[in-house]
Amino acid sequence: MALSVLDLFSVGIGPSSSHTVGPMRAARLFTEGLAGDGLLDAVSRVRSELFGSLGATGHGHGSDKAVILGLQGEDPETVDTGTADEQVQVSTDRGQLCLAGVHPVPFDRTKDVVMHRRKSLPAHPNGMTFFAYGADGELVRERTFYSVGGGFVVDGDVKGTDRIVQDTTEVPFPFTTGRQLLEHCRREGTSIAGIMLANELSWRSEDELRTRLLHIWAVMQECVENGCTRTEATLPGGLKVRRRAPALRSRLREVDAAAAATGQPVPDALHAMEWINLYALAVNEENASGGRIVTAPTNGAAGIIPAVLHFYARFVAGADEDGVVEFLLTAAAVGILIKENASISGAEMGCQGEVGSACSMAAAGLCAVLGGSPEQVENAAEIGIEHNLGLTCDPVGGLVQIPCIERNAIASSKAVNAARLAMQGDGEHKVSLDQVIKTMRETGNDMKIKYKETSRGGLAVNVIEC
Numbered sequence: 001m002a003l004s005v006l007d008l009f010s011v012g013i014g015p016s017s018s019h020t021v022g023p024m025r026a027a028r029l030f031t032e033g034l035a036g037d038g039l040l041d042a043v044s045r046v047r048s049e050l051f052g053s054l055g056a057t058g059h060g061h062g063s064d065k066a067v068i069l070g071l072q073g074e075d076p077e078t079v080d081t082g083t084a085d086e087q088v089q090v091s092t093d094r095g096q097l098c099l100a101g102v103h104p105v106p107f108d109r110t111k112d113v114v115m116h117r118r119k120s121l122p123a124h125p126n127g128m129t130f131f132a133y134g135a136d137g138e139l140v141r142e143r144t145f146y147s148v149g150g151g152f153v154v155d156g157d158v159k160g161t162d163r164i165v166q167d168t169t170e171v172p173f174p175f176t177t178g179r180q181l182l183e184h185c186r187r188e189g190t191s192i193a194g195i196m197l198a199n200e201l202s203w204r205s206e207d208e209l210r211t212r213l214l215h216i217w218a219v220m221q222e223c224v225e226n227g228c229t230r231t232e233a234t235l236p237g238g239l240k241v242r243r244r245a246p247a248l249r250s251r252l253r254e255v256d257a258a259a260a261a262t263g264q265p266v267p268d269a270l271h272a273m274e275w276i277n278l279y280a281l282a283v284n285e286e287n288a289s290g291g292r293i294v295t296a297p298t299n300g301a302a303g304i305i306p307a308v309l310h311f312y313a314r315f316v317a318g319a320d321e322d323g324v325v326e327f328l329l330t331a332a333a334v335g336i337l338i339k340e341n342a343s344i345s346g347a348e349m350g351c352q353g354e355v356g357s358a359c360s361m362a363a364a365g366l367c368a369v370l371g372g373s374p375e376q377v378e379n380a381a382e383i384g385i386e387h388n389l390g391l392t393c394d395p396v397g398g399l400v401q402i403p404c405i406e407r408n409a410i411a412s413s414k415a416v417n418a419a420r421l422a423m424q425g426d427g428e429h430k431v432s433l434d435q436v437i438k439t440m441r442e443t444g445n446d447m448k449i450k451y452k453e454t455s456r457g458g459l460a461v462n463v464i465e466c
Contacts, residue, residue, distance in 0.1 A: 002169045003339065004203055005196060005332035008297045008361075009216045012076035012151055013084065014287035015400040017299040018126050018345055018453075019054060019061030022147025024079070027070025029153065030130040030143055031100040039140055040103050045133045046071060047112045052125035053347035054147065055116040056454040060237065060398025062290060064113045067128070068092075073101035076151065081291050123156065124148055125347035125452065149345030149353070150297045171199035176340055178378050178433040181333060185374040192364070192374050193329040200329075210325055217324050219294050220283070220306040226291055227282030235288045237399045245282035252278060272315050273413055279307035280409040288401050297335045297344045300351070300393075300400050301358035303408035305331060308362040308415050312369055323369040331365035334381045337433065342441035346393035346453040349444030351407065356388030356440065359411040360433075363418035370419060375427025382433040383418035389436070390443055392451035394458030403459055 012021040027048065034040045048067045050058050058064055065088045069079060072091070080087075091097055097107040121127030124146040132140040144156025173188070173195045175181040184195045200209050228249045235241045252274055259266045268274070283303035287293045296305040309327055313319045338344060338357045346354045363384035367377045388411065396402040450457030 002167045002171050002174070002199075002202070003336045004167075005200060005209075005329055006212060007152070008150065008295070008332045008335040008339075009213075009328060010077065010151055010295050011216070011219050012293055012295055012299065013066075013079055013081055014290045014293045014299055014302075016061040016063075017151040017295045017297075017302075018147045018149050018347060019058060019063045020066045020290075021076040021151035021295065021299065022126065022153050023050070023054065023058075023063045023128060024066040024070035024074065024076050025151065026128055026145035026147060026153045027067045027130065028073060028075060029145065030132075030141075031071055031073065033143065034132055034141060035100050035102075039132070040100060042134050043099065043103065043105060043132045043140055044135045045105055045112070046097065046099065047114070047131040047133070049114045049116060049129045049131075051116045051127040051129075052120035053453045054126050054128055055119065056456070057395065057398030058115050060395070060455070061400065064109075064115065067113055068097065068109075071100075072098050084290065121146070121156075124345075125449075126345065127156070129156070149343055149348070150339070151295050169202050171202045173199055176337070178337055178381075178437075181337070182374055182378060191326070191330070191368065192333050192377055193326040193368060196329040196333050213325050213328050214321060216294055216328065217309065217321075219292060220296075220309065223286050223291065223293055224279055224282045224306060224310065227284075227286035228278075230285070230289065232289075235285060235401055236290070237288070237397065237401065239397055239399060239401055241288070241401045241405070243285050245278060245285050248274070248278045248281065272311065275314060276307050276311050276412050276416065277409045279310040280304060280412045281405060283307065284400075284405040284408045288399065288405065297339070297357055297361065298346070298354045300346055300404055301354040301408060301411070303405075304355065304358035304412045304415060305362045305365070307408070307412035308366050311412075311416060312366060316369065319369070327365035327369050330368040330377060331361035334361045334364045334433070338385070338437055338440075341434070341437045343444065348452065349440060350391055350447050350452050351393040352385075352388050352391040352440055353444060354393070355407050355411045356385045356391055358408075359388055359415045359418070360384035362412065362415035363422070366416060366419035367422050370423055372419070372423055373427055376422045376425065378433050379425060379427055379429050380419045380422035382429065382431060382436050383421055384415050385433070385440060386431065386436045387414065387418075389440055390447075392447070392458050393453040394451060394460045395453065395455055396460050396463045398455045398460075402463065
């Protein structure tokens with residue numbers, strides 16, 4: 001099995017990687033399979049059923065819309081985020097889907113996209129089944145998929161969970177534990193990013209990898225800009241959550257301009273933290289709006305790594321594109337460890353699996369570009385995830401807004417602190433990253449289902465939706 005940095009960081013659409021990106025990819029895979037096997041022309045109707053967390057909070061996450069778009073051939077990376085809702089409404093009003101973009105069939109949204117709020121499939125909380133029927137009502141094909149976090153989709157016929165990766169590419173430095181990763185670094189005399197780079201060359205050239213990682217960074221930057229320039233006063237979805245990023249950026253720019261005019265530094269010693277908060281808020285408000293986003297490693301936690309990367313680019317002397325590439329490669333190594341040994345899915349682990357994972361990855365990436373040794377980087381990652389253990393996923397109204405948006409801002413600052421704390425040591429510490437990842441998995445398994453992205457516990461039931 002093998003995972004690439006580009007598996008952890010992919011361009012998609014908000015508001016959720018597991019509930020929006022995954023279902024869109026699964027629906028597209030279903031129709032592509034029909035087309036590839038020459039069955040598409042025989043199909044006169046399709047029906048989709050969403051289970052578990054997808055059924056419980058799918059309306060708030062846009063899972064039903066994602067399925068409709070995916071069945072019509074849309075891809076999360078390229079779908080027009082500005083017209084996506086309109087496309088879905090047109091299909092609903094017209095009563096017709098254009099499967100794979102080429103084959104029209106009748107469509108009744110209330111009957112053909114079913115959300116099961118209390119039923120689950122066995123392999124994973126985010127399960128969905130697609131049915132294709134012929135002209136006489138006979139079943140042409142039935143296929144189940146699981147959306148296992150970060151936009152990853154696995155076929156229902158595959159045994160196991162998201163720890164199964166169907167890429168059998170052999171890499172020169174395979175690792176499934178932090179200990180193995182550090183052993184590679186010591187033996188080769190290189191950094192964690194160096195090990196990752198060597199493995200990435202099994203798929204693509206260094207030039208192509210660099211180009212694609214810098215594209216990821218460009219999308220992150222564009223996401224922040226979009227989040228800071230939206231004109232709508234509140235976020236969609238009914239909670240009427242007020243946008244804060246545009247006004248916050250205006251205030252911060254005024255502070256910077258005043259300081260520049262006097263030639264004096266900004267008097268607030270924690271001014272950089274305000275910018276970190278801004279970057280995270282901008283990304284997650286854009287995510288909540290269904291905008292273009294980078295899974296990092298998920299949409300629900302998509303603001304943390306961009307916020308810390310922006311902090312690096314703005315406030316760390318000597319920051320450059322080489323550092324951005326090193327940051328992303330290092331962060332991805334930690335994400336791979338978490339995905340293979342626990343999960344990045346909120347429906348499995350609670351928010352410790354999303355925000356906790358992103359905080360750990362961001363801490364590792366920042367520590368690396370600050371000059372940390374592999375041991376210090378591993379320590380930073382351990383600190384980042386250890387202090388998110390037990391974090392629940394309890395989105396109010398099933399929307400990726402409360403507490404998700406602020407939670408990203410807080411975790412971004414926590415990641416910076418984790419990196420700085422690790423830099424003050426020599427890399428030796430009592431609790432290893434492997435032990436914390438194992439603990440997160442066990443904690444997630446013990447966590448009640450109502451605290452795992454079902455909106456049946458925590459803030460979701462104690463905050464009035466209005």
